[in-house]
Amino acid sequence: MVIGFIINGIITVVPIIVSCLLCFYQFLKTKERFILLLTLAWFFWTLFIVISLLSIFLASVPLVQLAGVLMVPLTFSLILFVDSISRESVDPTKLVIITAASMAYLIIHLTPGSVFYLKLPNGMLYFYANEADSLAYAILMFLIEYAWxxxxxxxxxxxxxxxKIYASIVFFSQLLSCFIFFISSILIPEITFLIVGLGTLPIAFLFAKHPQLAFILPFKALRLTIFETRSGIALFTHSWSEREDLISEVLFSGMLSGISMILNESVKRGNVREIHLDQAVLIMRKSEEFTVACVLVTTKTSRSLRQALDTFADQFFKKFSPFFSDPSNLDNFKTASDLIMDYFAFIPEYD
Known part of the structure; x- marks a missing residue:
């Protein structure tokens, strides 16, 4: 049993390390917070398994306790990752629940006698946890798996x-991994690590390969319009959602031009940055040098969207400024779609 546990643990480390490196490589390219949190989760999970294996091999209770302590940063990394792909900010209720569960687990786990070793009939040592420690660990794992x-x-x-196909693979692989994890914990505990380790690969690969999966829940980007502020002419428009209830780009750009001019003249407190509606937000970025502005329509605001819009706008103003003197020639701005692919590739396209 112990030998099988160690062998499976060693095998398990390989896919988790691969997942960790894959996510870290993607983070170096995108600098997205969600992929960093996923990288940290796999990193702490690797440390947890390695130290757990060492504790069994060396029959060391302090190492068992250290492995348990690593469950706390692992838990927070996973929960923060879940929040990063579901909302703009951290959910305080979820954070309080996880903090309370983690603190209770730490107190119980570090209490003397919570984990101990027993000699098996074959002479080998194997560690066990008392009922309180097992319950605290089970609650923590349940919260993680439920959130996932x-x-x-x-x-x-x-x-x-x-x-949809990529989302289904991620969901069903995690669902199957959770189910087998809890079953194996009772029936075949020595393969528990292996099941979880294998479950990390499709999640890491698909979130790295298709980062749009992480931006389905936080917001839904609808349209990006670049227009000349004096004439109201739409220079370029890109839509991520083909919705019939959206007005034409000509009327939309003209309306934005009028609103911007009225607010600037009446309030005289700078350019409009955002316009909030009940079910949408208009994020605006106006050039300081040219009479051109970019407007992104989305269901919710987001740090990622604001940063992407700022970067896109800077590049658009720089690349197409020679054509701003003739805004009626829209053919000059068609290649702006390349900038969309460069700076808004993370946004899902909706049919």
């Missing part, structure tokens, strides 16, 4: 057609 399955299910449910 719940939000991955929401991503699967709301995913557009072009991402």
């Amino acid at each position: 399955v719940f939000y991955l299910a929401k991503i699967f449910w709301y995913a557009p057609k072009n991402l």
Whole structure:
């Protein structure tokens, strides 16, 4: 049993390390917070398994306790990751629950006698946890797995057609991993690590390969319009959602031009940055040098959207400024779609 546990643990480390490196490589390219949190989660999970294996091999109770302590940063990394792919800010209620569960687990786990070793009939040592420690650990794992399955299910449910297959693979692989994890914990505990380790690969690969999965829940980007503020001419428009209830780009850009001019003249407190509606937000970025502005229409505001819009706008103003003197020639701005692919590639496309 112990030998099988160690062998499976060693095998398990390989896919988790691969997942960790894959996510870290993606973070170096995108600098997205959600992929960093996923990288940290796999890193702490690797440390947890390695130290757990050492504790069994060396029959060391302090190492068992240290492995348990690593469950806390692992838990927070996973919960913060879940929040990062479901909302703009951290959910305080979820954070309080996880903090309370983690503190209770730490107190119980570090209490003398919470974990101990027993000699098996074959002469080998194996560690056990008392009922309180086992219960605290089970509660913590349940909260993690519940959050994962719940939000991955929401991503699967709301995913557009072009991402549905990837969302389904992530969701069902995690669901199957959770089910087998709890069953194996009771029937075949020595393969528990292996099941979880293998479950990390599809999640890491698909979130790295298709980062749009992480931006299905926080917001739904609808349209990006760049217009000349004096004439109201729409220079370029890109839509992520083909909605019939959206007005034409000509009327939309003209309306924005009028609103911007009225507010500037009446309030005289600078340019409009955001306009909030009941079910949408207009994020605006006006050039300080040219009479051109970019407006992004989305269901909710987001740090990622604001940063992407700022970067896109800077590049658009720089690349197309020679054509701003003739805004009626829209053919000059068609290649702006390349900038969309460069700076808004993380936004899901909706049919």
